Amino acid sequence: MSSSSSNVLTAFGTLIATYYAYNIFSFLYLFIFHRSTISRYLQPAIAPAASSTSEHRSWALITGASDGIGLGFAHELASDGFNIILHGRSPTKLAAVEAALKAQYPHISTRLFVLDAYPCSASAIDDYVRGLAKDGLCIRILVNNIGGGALVSPAFRQLTHFTAAEVQKLIDLNVGFPTLLTRALLPVMQEPALVLNLGSFVARIPGPWLTVYAGSKAFNMSWSRSLGLELRAEGRDVEVMGLVVGEVQSAGHPGPVGLVMCSSRTLAKSALDKIGCGRHTVAPWWRHAAILALVECLPDALLNWSMVRATRSLMEKDKKLLEADKRNL
Template sequence: MELTFLHPLKTQPLWLNIIITLGSISFFKLSLSILTWVYVNFIRPPKNIKKYGSWALVTGSTDGIGKAFAFELANKGLNLILIGRNPNKLEEVSSEIRSKYPKTDIKNIVFDLAGDLSEGVGRISEVIEGLDVGVLINNAGISYPYARFFHEVDDELLSNLIKVNVEGVTRVTQAVLPGMLKRKKGAIVNVGSGAAIVIPSDLLYAVYAATKAYIDQFSRCLYVEYKNSGIDVQCQVPLYVATKMASIKRSSFFVPSATGYAKAGLRWLGHEPRCTPYWPHSLIWGLLYSLPEFAVDSWRLGFCLKIRKRGQLKDSRKKDM
């Protein structure tokens, strides 16, 4: 008796074979994405930051993420150029860093990015002349005191948001970049925000979110323009971090301290042009993008309206005092 063996796929309908094939492709892509996420967050070694140069320049270095970045860069053996608007705070931070890392050379530049940009940028150019500035951390930025509708944003706040978050970052980068080009090496980190990238609509913070969207696009363009010149440009996109600007005092699993964020940020420096360095934030990112946009909008609006109400109550109490 002659036996005939049929291939399993030939006994199934064509539509079922297509579904199985598409399912296999989807499973492979999902598995690859998960493995990539695990690698970049937990296995991939950080770059040797000192290869970019011996000096790092940090804006907004007297508080929060900027201050934490300064400490971490000193820990990596880099000398520092610290920029801040308050001379007393600058000196305090410098003293703290020197006491912990005595070999670190530090230069302070008093510069309010909401003030005279030409004068401040000129001061930066003078200080960095002849220095091997390999890392630039554009961290300085301002947000709303609390959530508010666009028509409630006064002229001074509107002007400062655009001047500090857009023009300030652009002008500081313009001052530091030529030296990196000359040496054919460097790394620029622009601190963006989930308000512009991760969360589809950060309601009641319209101008702030728009300025951070500029930072993202600015960074992406510079990344492409200068990646063949030895310069790595990156926009880091954090969600909530326990800082004064975020009005969050305590850190948690999903809300890192400034130091916790800075440690993660340096691990990602020099890699992808846009990243969310603190890995629990990327879990929130994935969740938000899996939800319908109208659901996220509704949640954000309700959340921000509560922040607005608390802010207005605080303002009214101040007026009554």
């Protein structure tokens, strides 16, 4: 081999080694050394207008907070001292969650936001937010959690096998509702403020039979980045972070917590630990982040082949569960 081609190879090797060393360093930094800046959002209101003392403190609005990851965020933020607005569609379920939070964290205030996110009504959202503005609450955190693929059943299907109403429902819950709520709430939020958007692995590594869900989660992530950049460019002190989520135990995704599946509380805590890291999208639980990093190193053809096999096996498992449910009814 000539010395010039050996120099080119050495330079190429150094470049690749630097790239991987940088990625490993930023992984270790994020998961071991980074310290969350969540406490900056606990600052008291600039001009408190609400009546009771605890109501003057910072509020977090969490959508889909009656169960799963949303409920995990409600507990984690309440334990950090935030007042909580719990959103959901079932007044009974929300009242039970509110009672449990008040019992566990007596120093915080809570409110309920009962609204079915499907069909998504911009005027109902605007009316609710106008009410919050009138009450002068210091809203600093919005967690756009509501969404999922299993909100229609079966979740895994060819696009043409979904009804038009099912497609609309997935788009409303995953895209329409968070976008319209954020649009309405941003002018009312006090800075510094934080917006968290729940995404999914399928946004980065989409498989078949989940087209609408995967597409809508990709929207959530690209939207987080675009919104974060826009707010920064406009001089606003609003941190926007898209959360890339793998398997999490929840009402919509039951299963044992294990090597690749964490609890909803763990996911929420991991996400809050990453606040202030400066990234617009992040996989908050370290094992999800490690899986994603490894999978994204695979060559495209191998990745596509494995995604078809993995999603087919998930689809078959889902089908068996649904058949068993039908038999047990």
